[in-house]
């Protein structure tokens with residue numbers, strides 16, 4: 001069997017590693033002109049790290065990332081709204097969460113893929129017959145195989161043309177992210193702390209992901225589509241975070257406006273069908289989610305493992321796709337919905353609702369909090 005993967009992001013690269021572990025030949029094609037160090041940081045939750053361990057890349061990723069010994073959600077005035085102990089995650093799930101520069105993650109995954117990634121290959125369409133599937137690229141070239149994996153992200157061309165039209169949903173949150181060349185004070189460097197403001201979706205986080213590399217993000221409830229020049233955006237961010245803890249101000253002083261990446265946060269409404277014939281969707285192409293639970297990449301990584309498992313063990317492609325979809329869909333949709341609801345809660349407007357939100361969060365009984373953690377991080381994929 002030969003598998004063509006359209007999209008060499010986290011989902012596509014992990015799929016290639018999972019397939020090669022199962023002895024299945026694959027080729028990866030990505031629209032980006034070259035392998036360039038892009039993006040800010042990312043949190044790899046225990047469920048993602050556990051898959052990477054099964055695929056033999058967990059060790060390399062840990063060496064290039066930073067463990068979140070403690071994870072906090074704090075109100076900007078200091079109260080702890082939620083806390084997760086990294087050693088508890090390690091004990092229960094076999095790994096804590098790790099923060100890593102996206103470029104380092106991509107590089108480690110590329111190094112683990114045994115065949116070179118084909119860059120500058122934007123797929124525009126595909127055609128399939130009983131014998132196989134051919135994908136066409138913008139530059140006039142094609143690639144053929146038995147299976148085509150659409151790992152081409154939230155705006156997937158393959159999904160729109162061959163599986164289903166997505167319904168995009170704007171979460172009401174816009175987001176700025178960057179890697180900032182600075183070190184956090186000792187306490188903050190050992191933890192991942194999300195700080196929440198007085199309503200209106202204002203949240204920010206700084207996490208040390210490497211020496212002189214702080215992963216910073218801020219979200220805010222705002223209309224979609226605003227184009228704010230980086231200098232103005234930085235001034236806006238500083239103003240919004242003026243009452244946030246002092247270490248964040250120091251990070252802001254080192255933040256270069258041109259390092260800012262701005263995106264409006266969308267997901268796609270849960271879709272029932274993830275495949276058609278020989279074409280199957282994976283990661284954001286199948287189920288893009290808002291990042292409120294930090295699970296988008298985690299779910300793409302789980303997808304990759306499960307798809308490779310069924311392709312290696314099922315008699316035919318259709319039953320492999322059906323088993324993949326059946327195993328993945330319920331869990332993924334639960335996480336997409338939970339993340340969407342979290343976006344709504346954090347978007348509550350004004351100090352009164354923010355106070356109510358804080359009380360609700362602080363009063364979640366320990367048993368329920370633990371169940372929620374199990375739901376998100378505890379998954380049986382084999």
Ligand SMILES: Cc1cc2nc3c(=O)[nH]c(=O)nc-3n(C[C@H](O)[C@H](O)[C@H](O)COP(=O)(O)OP(=O)(O)OC[C@H]3O[C@@H](n4cnc5c(N)ncnc54)[C@H](O)[C@@H]3O)c2cc1C
Pocket residue numbers: 006007008009010011012029030031032041042043044045121122123124151152153154156157175177263265282283284285289291294295296297298299300
């Ligand atoms: C602000 C923000 C913060 C996030 N934080 C986290 C986090 O902490 N933890 C977490 O688990 N997730 C997080 N996510 C989600 C995570 O980034 C995504 O879920 C993940 O990147 C999805 O991987 P993917 O491979 O499916 O898609 P993508 O990463 O979008 O990769 C798609 C790839 O396909 C290529 N491509 C696109 N179109 C084509 C085409 N037509 N032909 C060929 N190639 C194409 C692109 O170049 C790209 O390389 C976050 C997302 C956002 C927006």
